[in-house]
Amino acid sequence: MLRTRRRLLAGLPALGFLSAHADDARPLEHIVFGSCLDTHDHPMLDRTLTLPRDLFLFMGDNVYADKGGIPMMQEKYARLKHSRFFRGLKDKPILATWDDHDFGLNDGGSEYPQKKEAQAEFWNWLDEPPDSPRRKQEGVYHAQSFGPVGKRVQVILLDTRYFRSSLKKVPKDQAMLGGTSVPTDNESTTILGAAQWAWLEKVLQEPAELRIVVSSIQFAPEAHGGECWANFPHEQKRLLSLLKGQTALVLSGDRHWCEFSKNGVFDFTSSSMTQKHPRGTPTPNKHRIVPTTYHLPNVGFLSIDWAARSITTKIIAEDGEAKITHQAAFTELLVR
Template sequence: MRSRIRVGILFVLATAFAPAARADDPKPLTRIAFGSCVDQDKPVPIFDTIAAAKPDLLLLLGDNMYADLDRKLKVTPDVIRDKYQQMAKVPGFIKLKAACPMLGTWDDHDYGKNDAGAEWEHKDAAQKEFHDFFDTPKDDPRRAQKGVYHAEIYGPVGKRVQVIMLDTRYFRSPLAKGPADPKTRIVPYLPNTDADATMLGAEQWKWLEAQLKKPAEVRLLVSSIQVVTDEHPFEKWTNIPKEREKLYALLNSTGARGVLILSGDRHHADVSVDTKSIGYPLYDITSSGFNQASKNWRVPEKNSYRLAGMPFGDNFGFITIDWTSDDPRIGVQIRDEDGDATCGFKVRLSTLKGKAPASPAKAPDGVLTPADTAKKIGETVKVQFVVQSVGGKTNLYLNSNKDFRAKDNFAVVLPMKVQTGPWAKAGPDTFVGKTIRATGKIEVNKSDSVQLEIADEKGLEIVKE
């Protein structure tokens, strides 16, 4: 009997989470693992590999189990609970759970429904099961709030790492769909440009602003879906384009430095970087999945922001921070099932502290943003935005998006006949990075993109910041 009691005690100890890393711990974080997408019904050997890497903290970016893979089974709160319990019994997870502290957010499959947002009928029940799985204390305020967003700051002054876990599910507005691709049968998501459409919801946006104003040297901003890359047809922040614009504006206005975005979802690994939006390189490091990535070679998804990638093979992300230098060095790697680094980069912390660009000039009342124009087809309006790229050999196309082919790109057309007066020698250097205000009729071009053509040289001006 005594031996049975002892075995029971050991099992409880093995399945309890490791003590949480504390913000008041004088030892800074130096080794952080992260990743996403694990099917509880399949082997997960990569968990042993992660444990062997001895991270100080593990960040679970979503799809921490799959509740909705069985199409014959209706997902209910009981099903979500059962799937979490299955995940909790995976030997590698038990080992990993006892070895290092964890923080997590959810994505769609552990939320309970593929690509679901605010409309999901069981989201409150799913939130309870999420907190039970992560052993959130019963009196923790997170159990009473709507959504699973959460943040922590670790380490002493001068060596602080802030982890911000976003919830891109609970409040997210419906997504717009296009026609299925006849070759791939993929139904792409199109930009939802509705003025009220949201990714995070009002309360979470307010909370995020407060978090970004807190002092920290390194900030890991966790989004279950990709932020920077915007060319594939699946879930991403530019499904609601004004929300990504809002995120970048918030990073600028709060003066947040040291930001690295961590994302999951895509069943491959990607390292993307935007060099123009926030005044320093904004990296989005995607790690997916723990056991859900394609096992065979495949063509990488289109991504003009890609620095490096791992288009197939199970993977996890690993961050190291060398605090010993006056200018700390951050190493970011994507590692495979064997623990080998397949791609990554190193960056000095000073590189992530570049001077932020001035916030775009505020548009006067009645002046539209590109996201507002889709509902104004045929009307003569004024539009204001920051030019991201310029194209055309005769007519100049002033684009709101770096990629003029992007579905949500809006273009102001400056015809050759109007390139007179102040625009006589205009070119990319004249406009890129500048805020313009244009007057003209909103039209849809042959590529189904929205544009405005300038009728005379007075219909375009560069707005002083």
């Protein structure tokens, strides 16, 4: 394994931090987003490369490296970086955050002892410069703005792992359909942590006509037994409060199915890029705004119509067809 990893790591050209392609003079019109990538040779990935794209967002579980430690993580990232899919994406900006499997611990949070090492491998994958401030901070959260005045899009990528408090669990005989995680009433617990919250408050003061918040876990649905913001209701309320008055939306992954929700703010979930959901049915979600859910490999596709001041969000399948579609005017995206 070690020889294989070294061979994969060697000979790969330095890509530079891929968001360096950003052009302030050119507005974003097409954003492709996806999560949960467990193989690099799949028809869905080939389909993804055919979509018009100004930006690609990796929303977490970009590799499955929660077993085998840091050496396995290095190998998985090297395979992704060397893949036809990743190389096909690098002609345009790429931004990324992580979820539990690429963080290094299933359902993991701040308790993970190798989180600093995992963060270093995350930035190595993206060729973040050695002297970058992002390497020096704790957590992989970051933000970037695109486009000229009047058409500015701020993309905010949250880190829902590095600082997150332990999940509250119940016995299996009390589990919900999605698992054994339940909401906590302990308001000293956190998802983002103090430093990230302070940073988020600051970046939300920067000018933008549209804000896209990337969260590896779902924001809008009620608690369902799996991981979601509703497991920390005080944190969910805090984020919604911060977004009030903003023209904003959330993009999320994790679930291995797709659904569109709204709970104060739109939450468009796309998952998985390469896996089908084994159960084939979603957990309950009273905030679902489109009755259709989709459980086969997919990516999300977000189009911005600057003239009409509206967005259209689609779930694109292997056949190139849209399985879920929703259109919303900027006025509907205003968080109240």
